[in-house]
Amino acid sequence: MPLINSIASWLMKKRMHQIELFIKYPIDVQMEWMYSLVRDAANTEYGQQYNFDEIENYEQFKKFIPLNDYESLKPLIDRTRRGEQNIIWHSEIKWFAKSSGTTDKSKFLPVSQESLDGCHYNAGRDMVTLHCYNHPDTQLFTGKNLALGGSYKEDQFGSHNSFHGDVSAIIIQNLPMWADFFRAPDVSIALMDEWESKLERMADSMMNENVTSIAGVPSWMLVLLKRILQKKGVSSINEVWPNLEVYFHGGVSFTPYKDQFAEIFCNPKVNYMQLYNASEGFFGIQDQVESDEMLLMLDYGIFYEFIDIKDLGSESVNERIIHLDKVKTGIDYAMVITTNAGLWRYQLGDVIHFTSTNPYRFKISGRTKQHINVFGEELMVHNTDSAIASACEKTHARVKEYTVAPVFMENNSGTHEWLIEFEKEPNNFDYFVSILDESLKRQNSDYEAKRYNNFVLHYPKVHSIPLGGFYKWQKQNNKIGGQFKIPRLSNDRKVLEEILKLNSI
16 A cells, blocks of 8 residues: 555656646646637537637637526537537537536536546546645555545436436546545445435444545535544544545635634644535635645636626626636636536636736635625625634634525615524624624725614624524425535525524524
């Protein structure tokens, strides 16, 4: 095993040369991908409709290909699911990543072999590469990686079969043999459909393994780790997996969970690596030990464009859209992607802001549909996550989940109503709310202006709901599993009212 560890580490480090190349020549790499994607799909139905063979520069790319969202591409994706090929991409597509979003409507995102190999598997390799590069004494390959994933199902459309499920399940099902060697648990457990039974089986199968890395959504990973501690009768994960080196996490902000993981690991040597992966593709990886900024991965078969969120909804939005060479730090951008699975100029729904343009590093700001701007406050998820972390630190609290929605009052004024599920209640609840409010004012000048003298926004209304309160809502709405996330911010009260009713508040 030490020999395997040495060879694997050496091979991974070789990838650093290619990463350094796209860091050095980011625009060249991105423009080459734009041309490559257009060339590959020129003879598809979509490519012929929009004259891909005539596209010779970015301005023509913008002019010829419309800006899309899921609804505009859905008819073509549905045809592909039913067996028609060469519609949006030139190679066969039979796998579709089911994305829950924040509404009841599911999306089915195409996953081509090119996107599996060139994006998702390369990203998995690069996670490890960057960890090895930053920790030359790693022993990562002497143990197993525990991956907390979802499940998939087969669809029958006449004589054609296609498959849909969580993107993590699609990745696990199609893993190359070399990658499967290092992963756990067994596929028969990893791809189980019933989430609660899966967690039990995973706990049983993994609690006596030598686990050196773990990967998964923080909220559900905590559930699994606590179950393992119960079964082993110990108080820390360090007693279960003393060789654990790194936790790869993504899907939701890690800020509200970091202290809980530090406590449950009880091992300051465990590293945390932030990832930006979605059903549509894999976009960013934390490449520095001391900062959770992520490096934008530029050679995964994805071409990026960006919209200043102030321009969203504008009639001239397509004229204002930019690609990588025009982005600036500190501006919130909605992401637009073109991928090697046939998503053409697809509005992802995520908002990021760049912290550096040499190299291109960024942080996630939130979702275009997960913000509150009912009263002109422009509140984003990164604001509320940071405020929660500040309030927890000063009141020794621990938050498990939360959601926020507006309250409408007379005279065009209102407030924000919070539902918070505490893992550990604050030692002073009123002080917790006060810090929450003050932190939001410091971070967000629009919020601060609207809160001035309670003129537009009144003091926030905050409820503590019982442990398991959000889980009740998830279970009732069939949203149990790693791919399902509690909507943090909403411009309407639908989710909040449902949770209030379930918990009799």
